[in-house]
Amino acid sequence: MLDELLAAWIGRQRWFGGKGRAIDALSIESDVELAPGLRHLVAAVWQEGSRERYQILLGERAELPDRLGHALIGTLGGTYLYDAVHDSDLMGLLLGGMARDESRGGIRMRHVPGVEIDTTPKSLVLGAEQSNTSLVFGDSYICKLFRRLIPGVNPELEIVTALAERHAPHIARPYGWIETELDGTATTLAIMQEYLCTANDGWDLALASVRDLYACMPEISAADAGGDFAAESLRLGVATARVHKELAEAFPTGVIQCHEVKRMAEGFRQRLRRAMTEVPALRPHADAVEAAYHKVDQLAAEVRVQRVHGDYHLGQVMRTPTEWVVLDFEGEPGQPLAERTALYSPLRDVAGMLRSFDYAARHLLADNPRAAELEPRAEEWADRNRMAFLDGYIEGGGAVTARDAALLHAFELSKAVYEVVYEARNRPSWVPIPLAAFRPRPT
Template structure:
């Protein structure tokens, strides 16, 4: 850290061009480069600009914009605190630079590392405080059902979590997620968790305890953070499924195909909780953003265009990287590319096919890693939505079967990754491994679907009939598998066969529909 001392004042910080310039040119670039939450490390920064200042007592929330040589710019949130020297120990990774304020020497720090800042956050949620800004904007703290503290005095820690946001835990009871990459809209996670908690009896999520919002007079509200109850979990469901698959793998290597009954119990439980989540979202009323809607023409066009564009991008990606794939992946990729006309014909049906089912807000990024296993139950987490989508797109209402397809694909990944990447199976023929993986996957998939649909019963407004369920599920399974190709080609070429096998399976079902 440089010996340079930056003189700062919170009053008028938004107009202090000198401080802004020093931050932009000298302090922020090296600082954010070592921050886990900064997503632009691999991109060439063209311009970094301090944007807004939101006052919060003796602290500020500063936003800054990062523009790149290529691609969209990004907006980040950085809370700032001045900590006088010798008053508290600050982790080195939280220090921006040496600073002076009111003739005192100290450090300019990322405020989450300042225990006084964290205490101020909790007190503000406790009192549901509002901090008026100079331009009729307000920093607003809300409190939810899960906030049950009777005192504002509470300890806080920064858990060691590798995340794209920042986490704080208060009294071992409340988990506050401070968003770092922010958007000019309310965050879908804050909306979803608040509405489910406040308007339904569904308890298998980290229930809403509070939020921090910047309400702007002439622009959309921005969510700075959301507070939920802490979940005491054993592990996530991806890890737990891996444990079940270890037992399956051990038996398989010895020549047995064996799935314990307890595995089916857990799969059924997850399906049941998924259905309850979707029923809670469907039942919510009183806000347009959560009312169920039909498959109108505009939405159908959106689905069609998005899938067609995705398909074109993935075809191009596979064509460019075809020679880098192994023999099995090349054969599967070739089959996929040969089926383009059939896929396009299948996608086209979404424009004209009679669809009387409804669509609602959904989880949007649903897979085994988004489910925590507690001692006796399962808890669904992380409602931010699909990472590659815009905030507006994440709030679009879909058939809940889009979530179901995401979870089914996650099970397919789990078994394929286990069987094809284990040292114990390295001498077994791929054809034999594939047969075992397909059988496991089909049993798990059928168990999940039977329980899920059984919770709704028939008829239910979300699902008109079995024909619509079948079409929509195949549509979203195919969409999800095509989407997965992108990550695998770019980061794990040896795994690209997993989504390609998933595509081949869906195409077999599509072929049956055509016949």
């Protein structure tokens, strides 16, 4: 049976969110033939009483070539079934479908009005993603297939199309999308954007800078090291402020009153209490964290809120030859859609990037026998780039006033608390990286 084959296969996929837990049942909710040999499935997976839906593009062949052997799901009735995202011939049908605004059995393939899509490039699957699958078509397009499906328009599609209409410079241009109905709601299955083939990943650039510093003689400062990143951090801060401004102009904004700010601080405290139960190493820092949250309680003014990125870090930005580009506006993975589209202080994004600088600086210290020797250099690099980013954010029009500083610090600490729990569960040797956030910083 197809559902049994899928249940045995899906648990081994890196994008499957329920790894480590038994699959109680799998059923196929939707099965649409997009073309001969290509079916679009929506599979419901039940684990511990909860259901998640996943998108599967199922290929069918009488014979399976060696190049597709790694994508095999199984055989049924003498037919080879495989993960069709690895079949460039079949994926070309999606590209053509978007170019021509085709629909098949409730699957709607659309292109952004006013753009033309070249249907000749062949696809290649990128291998680095955890929760989605991205296809690169030549040097032109990157199509992200959302494997876990949540009813509704994906925030990334909503945001990049709105900003593209405003000719925003710091996004990858959208070209098309694929959607269907799920629970009576238009639901995004995929989004296709400009592929930044000549750009460099922000995380990789930052790590290269850290490596350069660590390779220098001890007397050489971060400012004098050959790979100093501070100028790029400043430019990234400017770009971030401009994206926040564009988001505020494209979508509704609002304010939260003092009592709502206090409720937000209480949410931070609840996260801290849960985290300390799971990771006792947090307990010595509890008083300092509580003091930071108390300063948020004392804010006697409303806080401006707007649409934000929601999962902002160095891995979400790319440096092109001319500017920084922000990617992946879909928000924090695994969170409900309503939470990912809610209004927040833009300082939440700022805090996420500041934490990312700390991670870049200390990432190479994990399991490093020279960690104690290099720790001061890591702190110097992180502080230099954090300050440069904040300077750029203010230069670009972002607000980080003295009153904002308390809220920004609280956002940072709350993110670090989350990181401690994540690392304790997944990479215990990395726990010292977020724990370093609780040490006093220069002001």
